[in-house]
Amino acid sequence: MHEISLCESVLQVLEQQAITQHFKKVKIVWLEIGALSSVEPEAMRFCFDAVMENSLADNAKLEIIYIAGQAWCVSCNKNVVIEQRYDECPDCGGLQLQINNGEQMRIKELEVE
């Protein structure tokens, strides 16, 4: 979807962190992207290089940590893995699911110098 804007947000965070954490160059960026986060990892990779060009993260490597979608099934009383927001419970077919993981899009850590 808006992967360019997300990459620009990532760059802003890197620029702020460069000041507070005293680094000058970013070599690797680890992002946690949840399956339910509405971020397309491939589109993110596509935009990342372009957005980081001529910045402190020029030529930085992007590592995406994919987080599976997870929800609590009220009927089964346990966590189940889901791939999309409207999935049924893979075990009982119920729709009473409360999503509890896989919505995140976070910058997890950086390798810097």
Next chain:
Amino acid sequence: MCTVCGCAEGETQIEHHHSHAHDGHHHDHEHSDDHIHVEGEHTHDYGQGAAHAHVAGLSQTRMVQIEQDILGKNNQYAVVNRDYFSQHGILALNLVSSPGSGKTTLLTKTIELLKDELELSVIEGDQQTTHDAERIRATGVKALQINTGKGCHLDAHMVGHAVENLKPAEQSLLMIENVGNLVCPAAFDLGEAHKVAVLSVTEGEDKPLKYPDMFHAADLMILNKVDLLPHLDFDVEQCIQYAKQVNPRIKILQLSAKTGEGMESWGQWLKASRALHLINYKTGGS
């Protein structure tokens, strides 16, 4: 243009304010400095120090834990907007839909319906042109256009600036018409009380399944253009079922902004939401 808003640096344009009632008396509106420069001091000279400090053969590479939400900055602005709306008793709604679902017509008809009872103002988001804001202003209501340029959605930062210019009245209803797009606006909190998804029956009934993030994020779905149902194969019950599948809490209203059918219920929903919103305003809670 301000460089802190992520989506369209240098592209976003916010109309200058068109309210003529505000010459000179600035009351306690948001202070733009606090708002704009939350963390906006960018310096771009990182490239210079490393060569001097670097010792050959000694790597300076290290790991930095960040654990920061990518949309964290937008969310900070959204909190500022939400506080502002709350302090001024303004009910802000974020109208989202595909292009052509009839949002602007719905808004002009809503204004006709309610303008004698409460004060309204409108923020219009589109990539280009001020057509929509002009349509709203023709109804006599304050409206301001944000052109997002290349951007595909409004963000909380743009809306914060628009609110500074528009200066919605105390205890008023602020309608924010987002860029016609069922994807990106779902992720960007503007500080609104509710997202309202408008779906017209000339679209497919499976839109809630195709764009689940948006229908999941919305509190209300308006099924618009129901006057056309006799001419279409649109399955209303199936559509409602899909919407509930994606979001069991979603409320649904069926209406036709054109014929006025169902507009009464929408008016009631707006007045009830505003009344609930004003409870905190009047009691000083939050």
